[in-house]
Amino acid sequence: GIQVEQSPPDLILQEGANSTLRCNFSDSVNNLQWFHQNPWGQLINLFYIPSGTKQNGRLSATTVATERYSLLYISSSQTTDSGVYFCAVESRYSSASKIIFGSGTRLSIRP
Amino acid sequence: NAGVTQTPKFRILKIGQSMTLQCTQDMNHNYMYWYRQDPGMGLKLIYYSVGAGITDKGEVPNGYNVSRSTTEDFPLRLELAAPSQTSVYFCASSYKGASGYTFGSGTRLTVV
Numbered sequence: 001g002i003q004v005e006q007s008p009p010d011l012i013l014q015e016g017a018n019s020t021l022r023c024n025f026s027d028s029v030n031n032l033q034w035f036h037q038n039p040w041g042q043l044i045n046l047f048y049i050p051s052g053t054k055q056n057g058r059l060s061a062t063t064v065a066t067e068r069y070s071l072l073y074i075s076s077s078q079t080t081d082s083g084v085y086f087c088a089v090e091s092r093y094s095s096a097s098k099i100i101f102g103s104g105t106r107l108s109i110r111p
Numbered sequence: 112n113a114g115v116t117q118t119p120k121f122r123i124l125k126i127g128q129s130m131t132l133q134c135t136q137d138m139n140h141n142y143m144y145w146y147r148q149d150p151g152m153g154l155k156l157i158y159y160s161v162g163a164g165i166t167d168k169g170e171v172p173n174g175y176n177v178s179r180s181t182t183e184d185f186p187l188r189l190e191l192a193a194p195s196q197t198s199v200y201f202c203a204s205s206y207k208g209a210s211g212y213t214f215g216s217g218t219r220l221t222v223v
Contacts, residue, residue: 033212041199043214086153088212098144098169099212101153 002027002091004102012108013077021072021105023087032063033099034072035086043086046072077109113137117202117215124192124222132187132218134202140213142205143185144169145177147198148217154201160185192222 003026013019023032031050037043047054047061049070054061058078063070074081084106088099118133136143141162146154146169156169160179174196176188185204189196202215 035212035214041217043201043203045212045214048211088154098156098159100156100170101146103153 002029002089002094002100004087004089004100006085006087006102006105008105009103010106010108012110015077015079015109015111017077017109019074019077019107021074021085021087021107023070023072023089023102025068025070025087025089027068028092029065029068029089030092030094031099032070032087032089034061034070035088036081037084037086037104039083046085074107077107079109079111082107082109115202115204115213115215117200117218119218120216121219122221124189124220126192126194126222128192129188129190130192130220132189132200132202132220134185134187134215135183136185136202136204136213137183138204138206138213139182140204140206141182143179144203144205144212145175145185145187146201146203147171147196148201149198157187157200189220194222196220197222 005024034046049061049063051065058075060073084104086104087102115136144159145157155171158177160166200218203212
């Protein structure tokens, strides 16, 4: 099945810094999503982005489907950005709309 | 509009016991999913459903069963609980397949 790799696995930054999280996937996808899991375990859907670029405030995401990767940008980091960021994809060859998660990037923002 | 509601939030089971994790959504979503998340790991798909009366296995279905008798409800049944099933379980739903998931708040299960 499709493989999803995220990098870096861990990232520690000072408040105000910018960061780029990467997601590589091994096969063609129908869609790709980015999620934030906060320190209390809640999962929030950030972007549905099978291709192209989207922006939402300080966050933006770009997916280059032909090269099988996606990037999540966080600018002017705040302590509330801490948590784990997951990339999840649906393989184009999936028999149903199942999404497969990467192992995540754990982001810690220091005040 | 409550979204996706999971109960209970916490549960401790003894080895060999059974239980049902409840999941209900009020968004009229046709797709529903159960995932488990082990410590420090990503989410693994257990079972999913594309509509009432239709269910299918995900990546890690062994030891679990599901049913989908209504659009709103998608319970997950654990039979003969084992320590390997200690995990956090998330239920999710979406309208157009995987185009935008809404997750419940999770059930933290410990099997001792």
